[in-house]
Amino acid sequence: MPVYQHNLKDKKIDFNTILDKVRVFAPATVANMICGFDILGFAVDEPGDEVKMYRVAEPGVRIRSIVGDGGRLPLGADRNTVSACVKMLLNDLGILQDIGVEIELIKHMPIGSGLGSSSASTVAGLFAINALLNNPLTKDELMPYCVEGERLACGHGHADNVAPALMGGITLVRGGADLDIVKIPVPKELYAGIVFPQVDVPTRDARQLIKEKVLLKDAVTQWGNIAGLVAGLFQEDYDLISRSMQDVIIEPSRAILIPEFYAMKEIALAHGALSFGISGSGPSVVAVSKGPEVAELVTTKIQDHLSANGIESFKYVSAVNVEGPKVLSFND
Template identity: 65%
Template sequence: MERATAKEPAGKAGQERDQVHVFAPATAANLVCGFDILGLALEEPGDEVFMKRSDQPGVRLLKITGDDGRLPLEPSKNTVSACVQMVLQHLKREDIGIEIELHKHMPIGSGLGSSAASTVAGLYAINQLLGQPLSKHELLPFALKGEELACGHGHADNVAPSLLGGITLIKSYDPLEVISLPVPKDLFCSVVFPHVDVPTRAARQMIRSKIDLKDAVTQWGNIAGLVSGLFMSDYGLIGRSMQDVLIEPIRAILIPEFYEMRETAMASGALGFGISGSGPSVFAFAQSRNQAENITHQIVQHLKSKDIDSNGYVSAVNTVGPRELF
């Protein structure tokens, strides 16, 4: 059973539109111990899609900004336009014309769900344009197809929180079952993206295919503890549960100054600290916005002292997900 964290916003149900402008949020996936099953939506950064109708049938991706020319404009190869094509085919609306502009405001391969945010923005936009024929949960399988196109693996830990908002748990993939978890009111995120390259596929290939039973038991306990902490708003339990004995020790090798950043965050009052997605971005939980701002500042300053540029963000958990911009 899925428990929604926010109402489905936007336009008037059943009323089709000529154009829409949509923002979809970045995400922090895994939340340290929940590899491929936990994620949350951030207030910033995120990607924008501007979409409008055209007299010429078919889907065209007219423009991409912020990608340094790395993303394809061919509709079938870009996650945004490809997913729009899938929705139109599903709804038997392939006769209409759609023109798309994608404006990226986060780096590709940042560990902040860059491809997921673009995909979700496109899906939310086409659904608004057509008068919301599908619910957010009905859009989720299309978002998974977009992740498969972008990353080679259709995981939902980025697209689910970006689309649904809040903190999400992927209970199962077959069948797909997503649960929205409670968001404690004083929970804030500190996020830092170091300007180093950690390709998602390379980071995934490093993960062990076999693990020790004792490590699995430890990990299960931490996941259960984190979920329980969210339900009880027990910040101490949340922090104690943010330990990863399976994935982080391997992926941390690819991220310069990882352990020094963790030490800096914890010394600045972080509840817990870890890698966002496959990295190189890192994130920490804090119990106030001021504390999260200080953590972000301290990590950015530490990286600067090591001649590593970075972007820092401070965010509450975004419980709405994508939204229209006016």
């Protein structure tokens, strides 16, 4: 692995305690939190992705099946981010030739939604292999492999999606090679109302619209907003959170890819949302609200507006998911 490599070969794996199978759910995420491009994000309760992992006799890592992707994701173990990252981890543990693993990936969330679809899958897979091995690694030790999954998926190893998906809650990403993941307190009434319009906004295209240079005055405004948002979260100050969640750098460029964006924003703010913006690279949008009632009202109003303009959409209303990935029963 590149700069995020960990030496895991001193980890001792007890093959007598390895499980036969495990089932894991990992949550969707809202990256950027409007003003924190590539450094802030939070997890939500739904949607998310699921991985079922089985120990088999034949050594190696294989994808057994993928459901819910419409045939878009590769089945090859070296090309799929889930299996490729599992292989990296097992290789660094020094046991890739000693264990056989087969994976079923169940996509419950849409690809290209701006909700961290690839991140949820990768996190589910890495959390699952760790659980199958009887949890020899901490979440901090799993994180570099999650970042590598993002590098494989979109060419850029950023952690604004995988960090909250793995750690749960709200996370701040500092640094590159010397990566720090900082957990931010979650105000108990903070809710997300997410609407996913059925339009296509590829992540790579959205990144190409971002300006390489910004005005100093805009940078200062954005820095102040990020600092104000973090302070507001620590203080549980919803007014400060609302004033701070403003994006003057990324949103103006990306909003042009999302039909009815400014109309949706006007609806959200008119009906009580603390703030409104793009989730990740879009096209999903998020209304950050105080309490579930406002989030429910805002998403309903936005869906009504989109429908009136001939655009289908999905909606999700969720508190911030503080748990992150979890092991599920096979009987559920």
